[in-house]
Amino acid sequence: MALPAEFYARPVLDVARDLVGCTLAHGRTAGVIVETEAYHQSEPACHAHIGVTARTHVLFRAPGTAYVYRSYGIHALLNVVCEPEGIGAAVLIRALEPTAGVDTMRERRGLPATDQLCSGPGKLTQALAIGLDLNETDVVSGPIRLGPRPAGWEGPPQVVAGTRIGITKAPELEWRFCAVASRCVSRPWPRGLGPGSKSTAH
DNA sequence: CATGGGATTGACT
DNA sequence: GTCAATCCCATGC
Numbered sequence A: 001m002a003l004p005a006e007f008y009a010r011p012v013l014d015v016a017r018d019l020v021g022c023t024l025a026h027g028r029t030a031g032v033i034v035e036t037e038a039y040h041q042s043e044p045a046c047h048a049h050i051g052v053t054a055r056t057h058v059l060f061r062a063p064g065t066a067y068v069y070r071s072y073g074i075h076a077l078l079n080v081v082c083e084p085e086g087i088g089a090a091v092l093i094r095a096l097e098p099t100a101g102v103d104t105m106r107e108r109r110g111l112p113a114t115d116q117l118c119s120g121p122g123k124l125t126q127a128l129a130i131g132l133d134l135n136e137t138d139v140v141s142g143p144i145r146l147g148p149r150p151a152g153w154e155g156p157p158q159v160v161a162g163t164r165i166g167i168t169k170a171p172e173l174e175w176r177f178c179a180v181a182s183r184c185v186s187r188p189w190p191r192g193l194g195p196g197s198k199s200t201a202h
Numbered sequence B: 001c002a003t004g005g006g007a008t009t010g011a012c013t
Numbered sequence C: 001g002t003c004a005a006t007c008c009c010a011t012g013c
Helices: A012-019 A102-109 A121-127
Strands: A023-026 A029-040 A066-071 A075-081 A089-100 A144-147 A159-162 A176-179
Touching: A012 A029, A012 A089, A012 A176, A023 A089, A029 A102, A029 A121, A066 A121, A075 A121, A089 A102, A089 A121, A089 A176, A102 A121
Parallel strands: none
Antiparallel strands: A023 A029, A023 A144, A029 A089, A029 A176, A066 A075, A075 A089, A159 A176
16 A cells, blocks of 8 residues: 555645655565655755756656665665656655564664664665665655555654755755654754754853 | 765764 | 765866
């Protein structure tokens, strides 16, 4: 049972928030999404901001298309294209809580603790064996599968918003969404302050 | 055609 | 805390 294409044909911020708590699977490995970030052509941190190129054309394709690209020459990062076709927008999957195929993940990752198997965008693609070959595949009916929350995750998960990580452009946008209780997120909130804190003691 | 940067990670000081 | 690895691609000459 997969999330329908219509799920992704909505504002990218809504999709990013709603994907937290959903299931991501590839092969026999799977996990629950605990961290996402939204990207939209209207802001400069998004690859689609520069327009349609050989690299970015995928972002303008139909909602529910996977956009997998290489980061820092090393890591594959997984995104899901959102909004109507022709709009360049996507949700970056940043972290999972492993639920299936954990032993396989451990082998691929080299025996780290379970909490760290998928606690980062480059880690989870390695753990689930998601490579650049899956770029432009369909997450509704293709090899990468996205489904609703599994049993045990009923009820809306408590999701908190914060600023995106590792970017230099538009760093002020609070377009990162995390499951609040998870220990599998890629990075804790700075200085132990709650998400969305705009001012420090001053 | 040459160059520089990047939505990261892991190892090291 | 710092830093190198490594490669695709956008940009500029």
